[in-house]
Amino acid sequence: MISTSGVPRWAAIPLISSILLAGLPASAETDTSSTKPSGHLYLVSIGIGDPDNITVRAQKILAESDIVFGMESVRERHADLLQGKEIYEAGHGLFRQMPPRPSKDADGPSQDERAERRRRHEEQRAELEAQARKIIREAVEAGKQVAVIDYGDPTIYGPQTGYLSEFADLDPVVIPGVSSFNAANAALGRGITQGEHSRSVILTRTPGGPERENRLDTLEKLAESRSTLVFFTMRSKLPEVVERLKGSYPGDTPIAIVSHAGYAEREQVMVATLDTVLEQAGDAELPFEHLIYVGDFLK
Incomplete structure (x- = not known):
């Protein structure tokens, strides 16, 4: 039995605690070395x-x-x-x-095949x-x-x-x-935030295809700000994109297409206007890896 006679009451509790802890086996003490590693x-x-x-x-x-x-x-x-x-x-x-990914061919798989x-x-x-x-x-x-x-x-x-x-x-x-955005900016070789009428840039998806009913960021609303628009293309078709853009921008609006951004030997830049871009692009299908820029910073 532990005697605490002669020991002040305020000191008895910590004294007993220390004695009890000293008597515990080593395995009962906290072993930080056995802590499970964190992945x-x-x-x-x-x-x-x-x-x-x-x-x-x-x-x-x-x-x-x-x-x-x-x-x-x-x-x-x-x-x-x-x-x-x-x-x-x-x-x-x-x-x-x-x-859903858009079908490239109107005469493609049947509804059952797609299902x-x-x-x-x-x-x-x-x-x-x-x-x-x-x-x-x-x-x-x-x-x-x-x-x-x-x-x-x-x-x-x-x-x-x-x-x-x-x-x-x-x-x-x-x-x-x-990112492709960083690489395409570098390929253009100009400040995309230095437009004549805007210092803002909006990253969005190409406007091809029907807009979702609950979307607030339609092309028409984005175009109102006259900010530079950068389109991540997502398999869109250029004629459809240009048609939608011309509904919100005048035909002399500058447009640039950067293909294969970040590839030193394959990177290509085409600068045109909405009126001339389809003629310049020709009938060749654009590669999957391309971004479209629209804005007066290209002037």
Whole structure:
């Protein structure tokens, strides 16, 4: 029995506590060395265009990652950085609603064929989502580092932003990179915020196709500000885009098309007006990788 005679009452409690703690086995004490390591999830931009547009920070994160998710075309660009890692398909637009892709050919697949394609696509999508949930959560729990890789700025019309919302509880970190917008600005070689009547720039999607009923950012409303408009093209057709633009802008409004931005050997810039652009572009179909600029900064 512990005697506290002769010890002031105010000192007895801490004295007893100290004696009791001293008698505890070492295993009962807090052991910080056994704390489970904390894993991390990153959404990593590898840049746009040529492979050397990747940032040093992105290279570092990929080198340190144990597991990598990415679309095949993205993975192929930096296969050397991904050697020896677990590699998985990231899908396109997982964990979010993606707008339907427009059909290129009016005489294309029948309604039944399109429905079957959608069904197979949804099945594959569900499988990829289930796989990603399992692998990512188990990996982070085990203290591993996971990277989801994407082109350009992943947060501007990027297909992989669904990972940020799906795994928000894991505090994912976005590693920024050179976007198609950055590369196209550089290709134009002029200040896009230095227009005659506006210092503002609006990033939006091309106006082709029917507008959603609940959209507030229609082309007509955006055009009222006379800000420079930069269109991410999303498989749109140039004649349709020009027709819609001429409903809000005069025919002498400058327009520029930057194709393959960020590729040193393939990059192309065409500057015209709404009245002349179709003639200058000719019948050749524009590549998937192109941005359209509209604004008086091009004068």
